Amino acid sequence: MAAWLALLLGISLAATLAARGYALRRDLLDHPGERRSHVVPTPRGGGIGIVLSMFVAMGLLAYADDGQVLEMALAATGLLLVAGIGWLDDHRPLTPWSRLAVHAVAACLLGVVAIDAGGQFALALFAFVLAMVLVNIWNFMDGIDGIAALQALVAAGAYALLAGDAASRWMALALAAACLGFLPLNLPRARIFLGDVGSGALGYVLALVVVLAAAGGGSEASSPAAWMLLLLPPSAFLVDAALTLAARILRGERWWTPHVAHAYQRWAKALGRHMPVTFAYAAWAVAGGLLALGIRDLPVAFIMCAGSAWYLGGGILWLRLQSHYGRKSGLPGRQSG
Template identity: 40%
Template sequence: MPFALFIAVALSAAFTAAMRRHALAHSMVDVPNERSSHANPTPRGGGVALVLVFSALSTLLAPWLGWSATALMAMLGGGAVVAGIGYLDDHGDVAARWRLMAHFVAAFVALSALAAHGGLPTVPLGSWILDLGVFGYLFAALFIVWLLNLYNFMDGIDGLAGVELVTVSGGAALLLFWQGAPISASWLLLLAACGLGFLVWNWPPAKIFMGDAGSGFLGFVLAVFALWTGGEGGIGVWAWGILLGVFLVDATWTLIRRVSLGQRFYEAHRIHAYQYASREFGAHKPVTLGVAAINIGWLLPWAALATWFPGLGGLFLVIAWAPLVFLCWWFKAGVPESA
């Protein structure tokens, strides 16, 4: 497995470099505007390399590492739909309704595979075990679609989406190893390794951006992993909610705040907490490093507690999220810049 991880990092970095050359040759460049968080024209679409490398290595390594065909369908079947519509959007605007339709189709593919595998994980609430039954699939579909979209929203400064990928998947892999689930853990380590290769080119100052194809795919895959590994012997929905806290809280708070202020929620903007923070610090790197520190030093320990004491997972999530909510309030996430 260590050799496979090294290959994943190297291939991801090499393919990202190739995508950068392709983007420059075909004028696929993000030019800064009033909604941008960057100052210089930068190639986009580098996430395609991450998608291709992770998908190819997952398929090749599946028989060796014991990954089931059902799991591959859930991750890569639906993921291909998300990456495909994202790729089209990167090359020319696709109407929001068509993107949303494709996202729900991808969620249906993943949830069909999950149903065949044994169904959705239950939710521990103190001494109770909550099983949502058929309604759980509706909530799960909404969760998948929201996470893949918010991952796109949060991919707005150099290195942030890559750092989130590496720290969340790496942290989840560590917890799964502790839980005696090395097969799922090895798959998440492969995802983290692909993210490291991409970060070689996306680390501040970024030489290429991820693009919708990459960010949507990653949000989708992490959502499916959260549902797939949330059963007995896994790490549960509370732990995943904690690990993904930075992105979940910032994106959700910002959306709710914008709607409450009468803004058009579907319009592009740059008023997430992380975007305000990057302007206040005058650079992207301090915010990206700060998110890495929060994920590893604050959220991972609480996710571990939620894994070991699942009945108290909801309480641990509230405690873990509280400072994140405060930061959103402090940086005025969702409030227009002119306010």
Template identity: 40%
Template sequence: MAAGWVWSMAAPLGVLLLSALATRAVIGLLLRHAVLDHPNRRSSHASPVPRGGGIAVMAAIAAGWIAYALTMPALLPVMALLLAAAAGLAAISFLDDLFDLTAAMRLLAQLLAVLLGMLVLADAGPVFQGLLPGWLDLLAAALLWLWFVNLFNFMDGIDGMAGVQTVALALGLVLVGISAGAGGGTGAGPDAGIGAAWQPPLLMLAAAAAGFLWFNWQPARLFLGDVGSVPLGYLLGFLLLSAAAAGQWAAALILPAYYLADASITLVRRVLRGEKFWHGHREHFYQQAVRRGFSHATVSTMVAGGNALLILLAMLAAAGHELPALAGAALVTAGLLGWMARARPKGSS
């Protein structure tokens, strides 16, 4: 009982404090070394802001996860592999923040990390519920994971967005596990990603993002940077795919529904127009809302509200009501995208 309280309550609070303190320290470090995100025509901010807050977030997550894994021997190899891959991505991504690496170099690093992670995910069961042959299931899961890493990075474009989404996905997976009556799985077994043993790491993931969010809410004093968005997308992608492999495919689809829709629709539009889709832009739905005059805080708050509804629908799906939950998620996502695409602030012409 005492050990469960420590990992369910005390450890996330400790990670929250560690993330906040580390983020504050990183701001000064980045300012001293002039690691700044300077505004350009694709930016949604007007003045230079330090970029690289993901260093603090990932450090807090790693500290919490390692401490937890040392008490759970069955989880230690899985977490060690995931954290090693995430750390490698963070390092490459920080170099990208500093020197603007080529798209090919970034994609190669992400692909290697995903292939490494597939060594774990391959034992979790079929992600696509047996609808695909085993080898094709693995290939499709790897490609979906790779896309999720990139879309998570693409969607980190305004104050508060990535922090809100990370908290929502992590807490959502915890609640899905509870709704599904998850047992005490400890590894990449049938309940990996949603089992009781994974709930403390998920809570710590949410706590680390919340500690950063305090400094990233509008007006942001710090940006996450690729050093944070890429490895966060990697870890969250693994956990969502693991939930799907555990049978919670509908919940795993519902929780990131807005992110999936915004990034995917925007990508398809740009490809059809013949644009260089790998270049930065301001065409995502949330960026359209900001361009029309909504504040970053307003848009991120709307996303948080939409995510709250998606979490409730994911819990409904986990309880065995997949079809109505998926229909509800489609409506929530369409409503959120529609608001972003058409709504205007009061008083605007």
């Protein structure tokens, strides 16, 4: 397995380097601005390397296990849709509604994967919602150097340890390897960004891993307590994205437009550096993964209470970050959208 993971890492790294050259030739650059957190023009679209690695990983899984052929074909089609619309958006901005429509089709395909993997209707519905949420959250949260790919790497590592079946464990390890291939060009200072092609793909593959883990573990793995465990590693992104979106909606802002109102963006703006924030969010994900590993064999009631307390604590921390760093960054509490 190590050799195959090294191959995926190499594919990701090589394709990311190629994508950087392509972006520079085509002038596909993200320029600094009031709704950006970087200060120099930077190529985008490097996430195509991760996408290509994941296509190879899906093909390898289907080749190794005939029972996974249909599931991987459906998942690869969904990934192609998400990455494809992101690739187009990186070249020519599209409306958010056209992107959401494509994401919905891809999410439906993931729901079919859940059914084919042995899940019930509840898991299929969960798969649809999870894909829609994670695809868009990873896009929202991809705003400073390294944060989205590193967060996906940590979450994938946690899922590899939590997984009860070979398919979900392989996909989690494959995603971790692909992220490792991309990160050298995104840390400590980004020489290329994921772009929409990469950020949406990360969210979709993470949703796939969660669904495979839930379906592959039998009825117990499809319970609300199991879903709670699987939602602990990405809790930093889920809390920041959900509460920031809710706050913008309550303020009557155009919530679908770019902004710099996330807690991580305000924190990075106040510090004048990205890396402390990127690694703080990664540490939060590591802690969430360790919590999931530590409580997974405990009674259901304890798991639900511990998970709820973790998210409540995350919400309180988000409020503190927004209050403290919102003032220090010089950003107003109300964004114009």
